[in-house]
Amino acid sequence: MISLTVASLVIFFVVEVAPGDPASFMLGVNAQPDTLAALRSELGLDVPKIQRYFVWVGGLLSGDFGTSYTYRTPVSEMIAARMWVSLPLALYALALSTLIAFPAGIYAASRRGEAGDIGVMGATQLGVAVPNFWFAMMLVLIFAINLRWFAAGGFVGWDEGFWAGMHALTLPAIALALPQAAILARVMRSSLLDVLGEDFMRTARAKGLSARQALWRHGLRNALIPVLTIIGLQFSFLLAGSIIIEQVFYLPGLGRLVFQSISARDLIVVESVVMLLVFSVIIVNFVVDLAYAAVDPRLRSRT
Amino acid sequence: MRRNLIIGGLLTAVFVLAALISFVWTPFDHAALDIPNKLKTPNGTNLLGTDHFGRDILSMIMVGARTSIAVALVAVGIGMGLGIPLGLWAAARSGSWIDELIMRGNDLVFAFPSLVIAILITAIFGAGAVNAIIAIGIFNIPVFARITRGGALSLWQREFILAARVAGKSAARISVEHILPNVTNLLIVQGTIQFSLGILAEAGLSYVGLGAQPPTPSWGRMLADAQTLVSISPHMALMPGLAIILTVLGLNLMGDGLRDYLDPRLRVARL
Numbered sequence: 001m002i003s004l005t006v007a008s009l010v011i012f013f014v015v016e017v018a019p020g021d022p023a024s025f026m027l028g029v030n031a032q033p034d035t036l037a038a039l040r041s042e043l044g045l046d047v048p049k050i051q052r053y054f055v056w057v058g059g060l061l062s063g064d065f066g067t068s069y070t071y072r073t074p075v076s077e078m079i080a081a082r083m084w085v086s087l088p089l090a091l092y093a094l095a096l097s098t099l100i101a102f103p104a105g106i107y108a109a110s111r112r113g114e115a116g117d118i119g120v121m122g123a124t125q126l127g128v129a130v131p132n133f134w135f136a137m138m139l140v141l142i143f144a145i146n147l148r149w150f151a152a153g154g155f156v157g158w159d160e161g162f163w164a165g166m167h168a169l170t171l172p173a174i175a176l177a178l179p180q181a182a183i184l185a186r187v188m189r190s191s192l193l194d195v196l197g198e199d200f201m202r203t204a205r206a207k208g209l210s211a212r213q214a215l216w217r218h219g220l221r222n223a224l225i226p227v228l229t230i231i232g233l234q235f236s237f238l239l240a241g242s243i244i245i246e247q248v249f250y251l252p253g254l255g256r257l258v259f260q261s262i263s264a265r266d267l268i269v270v271e272s273v274v275m276l277l278v279f280s281v282i283i284v285n286f287v288v289d290l291a292y293a294a295v296d297p298r299l300r301s302r303t
Numbered sequence: 304m305r306r307n308l309i310i311g312g313l314l315t316a317v318f319v320l321a322a323l324i325s326f327v328w329t330p331f332d333h334a335a336l337d338i339p340n341k342l343k344t345p346n347g348t349n350l351l352g353t354d355h356f357g358r359d360i361l362s363m364i365m366v367g368a369r370t371s372i373a374v375a376l377v378a379v380g381i382g383m384g385l386g387i388p389l390g391l392w393a394a395a396r397s398g399s400w401i402d403e404l405i406m407r408g409n410d411l412v413f414a415f416p417s418l419v420i421a422i423l424i425t426a427i428f429g430a431g432a433v434n435a436i437i438a439i440g441i442f443n444i445p446v447f448a449r450i451t452r453g454g455a456l457s458l459w460q461r462e463f464i465l466a467a468r469v470a471g472k473s474a475a476r477i478s479v480e481h482i483l484p485n486v487t488n489l490l491i492v493q494g495t496i497q498f499s500l501g502i503l504a505e506a507g508l509s510y511v512g513l514g515a516q517p518p519t520p521s522w523g524r525m526l527a528d529a530q531t532l533v534s535i536s537p538h539m540a541l542m543p544g545l546a547i548i549l550t551v552l553g554l555n556l557m558g559d560g561l562r563d564y565l566d567p568r569l570r571v572a573r574l
Contacts, residue, residue, distance in 0.1 A: 007411060007415075126548070129499070129548045131507060131510075133510050134547065137530060137540050137544075141540070240416035240419060244507050258422055259511070262425060270422070277419055278419070281414045281415075281416070
């Protein structure tokens with residue numbers, strides 16, 4: 001809560017310091033002073049900054065994000081429309097990276113030091129080093145331009161049906177998921193290796209479980225805590241990454257909205273989108289804290 | 304795993320050398336337009352081919368290495384310069400309000416991914432290499448503060464620190480003379496990792512137009528230029544991409560190798 005308040009203060013004042021008055025930007029250099037004043041009061045720019053801050057935050061709390069300076073439509077509507085691209089994309093990528101990382105990490109940990117382990121670890125080193133937007137371009141080159149399995153960019157919209165939408169988001173999600181999957185697989189592996197060295201794993205083996213059974217029944221659950229932490233931390237990178245990936249695929253998501261708003265000096269949209277991103281990062285980390293308790297009963301009493 | 308250190312060190316050295324050599328010599332002038340010679344695939348004269356203006360890609364990558372390395376290096380410098388003192392301070396006053404303040408501040412910065420910081424900064428000051436440095440640098444501060452504090456906290460419990468306190472040294476002096484030298488290893492390893500992340504971040508920012516502006520060559524912008532031509536001239540996208548991958552891979556391997564080399568105890572828990 002405190003961090004949200006501070007974050008909102010930081011964002012508001014940082015953006016408000018920006019040179020360039022939105023009203024004079026919209027009317028151009030030849031604007032008459034009285035038209036300028038009229039527009040400023042219409043946009044609510046003529047009141048003191050402090051007051052505008054409280055109007056903005058009050059609006060945020062009640063779900064009213066204000067009105068876009070350039071489009072004259074409610075910001076919440078603009079954001080909601082874009083959210084339906086960005087959020088499914090981030091979740092799709094998160095699901096993909098988990099689906100790749102868990103088996104890869106578990107496989108590598110159970111084959112520690114063998115060729116399979118070295119292969120997986122080498123692949124993750126490479127995965128971490130590849131910039132996701134470059135990987136996205138290569139995906140477009142291979143799967144959209146040469147093989148024509150996917151469209152090279154744009155978004156059909158969910159009206160075309162769920163699968164059509166998912167199909168359009170597949171390449172971006174793969175591009176976004178790759179570096180995350182690499183990091184996650186490494187964490188999964190090292191966390192499992194730590195757990196495999198614990199006494200209770202030896203006990204599990206001693207009572208007659210095979211190495212495989214012990215790993216699935218006792219090892220995995222105990223190895224999940226650090227993995228969850230990283231998933232939470234990665235979420236902020238996923239959101240940031242989606243901003244860039246949206247540029248590669250011309251997806252009408254939050255990222256494009258931000259870039260358009262910056263060039264149009266539509267400050268209120270920039271403020272609201274950034275606030276929303278920060279808000280979701282903080283919320284996700286809070287949810288991760290709650291998830292600890294679900295995974296590890298020992299943490300329940302402490303929190 | 305000395306192999307990591309050697310391979311990583313070699314890869315890094317190649318790109319640092321390429322950047323340094325570019326100050327005195329490049330195969331061609333990186334900015335020279337040669338339209339009739341445009342979009343050439345790699346050949347004997349232009350080893351990595353030419354772009355849509357006929358500029359030599361190898362020369363551009365060499366000069367671009369300068370931008371990438373400079374941005375990432377200064378950003379790590381900012382992160383270390385502010386993060387290390389903050390971390391030392393928080394550890395020396397562990398549990399007090401100042402520790403709490405520093406760590407909460409860290410959490411706050413962590414909630415802004417570097418790209419979001421960059422977007423905010425660009426919204427104010429406009430796009431440019433300097434603003435990219437600031438954005439990546441701000442993001443580096445909590446990383447170094449956290450790692451310094453973590454390392455320093457356990458050191459404060461040790462006997463030799465107690466001895467120094469008995470000898471009458473102030474907390475600030477102990478931090479600088481006894482704590483700092485003992486966390487240097489941690490910081491060097493983290494430094495290489497942040498350096499590689501900085502190169503990736505710079506490329507990403509330049510790619511979306513928030514980083515280095517023309518005519519400063521940059522790997523990220525080379526990729527942005529290549530995007531519309533990727534079906535005609537894939538090499539335009541391939542070459543700068545490989546440069547980024549190899550540099551980052553080199554730095555990461557070097558970081559891994561350094562960690563094992565500097566601290567054998569960590570050999571098991573490699574991430």
